[in-house]
Amino acid sequence: MPRPISATISLSSLSHNLRIVAQQLTDGGVSAGRQRPSIWAVIKANAYGHGIENAISGFGQAEGLAMLDLDEAVRCREAGWTKPILLLEGFFEPADVETLVRHRLTTTVHCQEQLDMLSASRVPEPIDAFIKLNTGMNRLGFSTNDYLAAYGQAQALQARGILGTLGKMTHFARADDDAIVTQQQLRMFNQITQGLPGEVSLCNSAATLAPGLWASVPDRQDQWVRPGICLYGSSPFAEKSAAEFGLLPAMTLAAKLISVRSISTGEAIGYGCTFVSSRSMRIGVVACGYADGYPRHAVTGTPITVEGVCTRLLGRVSMDMLAVDLTPVPQARVGSSAVLWGDGGPSVDEVAAAAGTIGYELLCAVAARIPKIIS
Numbered sequence: 001m002p003r004p005i006s007a008t009i010s011l012s013s014l015s016h017n018l019r020i021v022a023q024q025l026t027d028g029g030v031s032a033g034r035q036r037p038s039i040w041a042v043i044k045a046n047a048y049g050h051g052i053e054n055a056i057s058g059f060g061q062a063e064g065l066a067m068l069d070l071d072e073a074v075r076c077r078e079a080g081w082t083k084p085i086l087l088l089e090g091f092f093e094p095a096d097v098e099t100l101v102r103h104r105l106t107t108t109v110h111c112q113e114q115l116d117m118l119s120a121s122r123v124p125e126p127i128d129a130f131i132k133l134n135t136g137m138n139r140l141g142f143s144t145n146d147y148l149a150a151y152g153q154a155q156a157l158q159a160r161g162i163l164g165t166l167g168k169m170t171h172f173a174r175a176d177d178d179a180i181v182t183q184q185q186l187r188m189f190n191q192i193t194q195g196l197p198g199e200v201s202l203c204n205s206a207a208t209l210a211p212g213l214w215a216s217v218p219d220r221q222d223q224w225v226r227p228g229i230c231l232y233g234s235s236p237f238a239e240k241s242a243a244e245f246g247l248l249p250a251m252t253l254a255a256k257l258i259s260v261r262s263i264s265t266g267e268a269i270g271y272g273c274t275f276v277s278s279r280s281m282r283i284g285v286v287a288c289g290y291a292d293g294y295p296r297h298a299v300t301g302t303p304i305t306v307e308g309v310c311t312r313l314l315g316r317v318s319m320d321m322l323a324v325d326l327t328p329v330p331q332a333r334v335g336s337s338a339v340l341w342g343d344g345g346p347s348v349d350e351v352a353a354a355a356g357t358i359g360y361e362l363l364c365a366v367a368a369r370i371p372k373i374i375s
Contacts, residue, residue, distance in 0.1 A: 004256035005287050007366055008373040009050050013248040014058025017231045020246050021208060034215050040066035040086050042228035049363045050232060050251055054374060056081050066226055070099055077103045089140065090114055097121045108132050108169065110140040115153050118162050126164035129154060130201055133192055135185040137173045147192050167199035175206035176236045186216055205229045206236035209245060234348050234359035242347060251363060252342025257334055259285035260326065269323050270315035275300050282326040286338045289320040293366040294340060295355040302354035305345035306338045307331060
């Protein structure tokens with residue numbers, strides 16, 4: 001039989017989370033006297049490990065999808081997605097331009113090299129684009145000194161029929177934890193882009209969920225937001241859980257106990273003997289390890305649920321196994337179910353916090369060898 005581990009992907013939870021985000025935007029728009037923005041559902045990194053086709057099904061009510069990979073964008077079209085698709089890093093070489101046209105992809109333009117490739121292209125139909133401004137993230141985007149000239153070049157390409165509709169975008173660096181820095185970025189964006197035509201796209205998950213932030217953009221500009229991790233049931237905020245927003249986990253990682261044993265006072269568990277028992281106790285071995293995507297750096301005490309009871313990780317995570325404390329679960333036996341994160345277990349954010357990382361990393365790291373169950 002197959003190894004007893006699986007990742008269950010809930011399409012209904014994906015759809016639920018999209019509705020939660022849309023409702024929050026609608027409520028914020030009503031309070032600000034604004035129409036809610038359109039939503040790019042971000043499905044980069046194989047939909048944060050949930051699967052591109054699953055995301056297409058779950059996010060069917062989104063106005064558009066956003067991602068990085070050209071091949072994933074093509075998969076979306078082949079799967080029947082007809083609405084807009086945004087490439088968040090744009091394209092990478094001249095040959096990609098033909099793919100943009102053939103599959104009606106909207107591209108981000110963030111550097112002079114991309115403008116030059118477009119200028120040298122001949123296209124049968126214009127390509128929609130968002131021109132990106134660097135407001136302090138310092139990864140992608142034209143500098144504040146170069147942006148107006150870059151936008152002017154994009155408008156010239158528009159006049160030549162190479163580019164179609166144009167938009168303006170940036171990316172917030174600290175929307176999850178620092179409102180002052182975010183407002184500084186927003187003011188810079190508004191100042192530099194003032195008077196330029198086109199749609200606006202600013203907000204990632206944290207900025208989308210932050211009350212009123214998107215409504216700070218000057219009125220009379222059509223706006224898109226780009227929620228990502230929140231759509232999968234993980235919170236972008238350290239101080240506010242996904243459950244507090246009404247979000248549901250879209251992935252449940254679960255495995256079974258493959259061994260149950262008793263150890264005595266002073267006995268150690270696993271590599272490095274990092275856990276030594278201070279008393280006699282029962283432990284279970286779960287068929288999940290770091291080769292499955294569970295974080296190796298998770299420490300003793302990381303929450304795990306066994307048979308519906310919250311317990312803890314013990315010792316060091318191995319490649320294919322980890323140990324759990326069965327003291328609070330006397331009924332546990334070989335074959336008992338353990339939820340590593342998700343429905344019926346700890347949230348992925350709780351596991352990530354205990355491991356010193358973020359939920360994004362854990363969801364994206366789930367290994368291809370784990371069977372996926374679609375519910």
